[in-house]
Ligand SMILES: Nc1ncnc2c1ncn2[C@@H]1O[C@H](COP(=O)(O)OP(=O)(O)O)[C@@H](O)[C@H]1O
């Protein structure tokens with residue numbers, strides 16, 4: 090008799106509450122739609138796991154039922170939104186924790202720190218990890234330009250991701266510009282805002298994997314092509330609009346030459362940031378390497394995108410970790426960590 094297969098429940102966000110057992114064949118086959126789920130699903134199968142699929146829109150009953158009737162050994166957590174809101178990403182993970190089943194990726198604590206740009210920066214400053222000087226502006230409170238912060242600034246929603254709310258107008262060079270952009274975020278997006286010093290320099294993405302023993306993968310770099318010097322940021326368009334990327338020659342690649350001392354600093358900063366967050370599993374840091382060669386963390390990305398085309402998987406390949414191996418590693422780290430919670 091062969092070894093009993095490890096049961097993996099792949100849990101992901103779905104625009105609909107399909108019944109349990111729904112196979113998502115059409116959705117996964119669409120290269121513009123659920124390609125991450127498709128990639129991970131195939132990799133899990135190739136690794137010999139017994140995989141069930143569960144997409145959730147806003148019905149947690151489905152997850153409770155699944156766990157009751159076909160309890161998995163581990164949950165592969167690809168949930169990013171619940172009821173179309175990324176605010177609940179941490180809540181969903183907290184819910185999984187309460188089920189007492191091991192799961193992949195960041196804990197609810199990690200996600201809370203990662204998804205609030207103010208919180209992450211406060212934590213990193215305490216640990217003397219360099220972050221840009223910043224000020225948080227909550228809705229219905231006074232907005233002003235603090236003296237200690239130097240223009241130009243970049244103004245962002247406090248708790249968003251994927252560069253939603255970030256365009257060229259996010260860079261401001263005056264107090265009026267700051268006020269205007271903050272009120273756009275408060276009033277039009279209905280979100281709190283953060284303003285921070287604009288750091289000129291190269292944009293790097295660095296993945297760290299591991300529970301105790303950490304692997305820092307080779308940096309990826311976003312090349313800004315022909316974009317002018319004062320507009321070199323990963324706006325929503327620069328990330329997601331293929332035509333715009335092509336027009337300006339924006340692309341993400343393995344990072345070009347970095348001085349040995351910079352590589353050492355990147356590794357050190359990323360490991361310290363990982364431990365400061367009490368991370369395990371995997372994370373991707375967005376980094377700016379300033380024109381003076383200093384390494385700043387722009388933001389941690391707990392549960393970053395892990396389709397084959399994304400930075401994490403591309404960086405892994407550069408270190409001779411195939412996609413299937415990467416997904417297997419993530420499952421093993423989850424099993425090694427075990428269920429979260431008080432013991
Ligand atoms: N302080 C900063 N200095 C320079 N560029 C920044 C700064 N903060 C953000 N950016 C640019 O904006 C992009 C998106 O910001 P980020 O904080 O990573 O938000 P998101 O969570 O939407 O990815 C970054 O990838 C970077 O290009």
Ligand SMILES: [Mg+2]
Pocket residue numbers: 251252375388
């Ligand atoms: Mg980012």
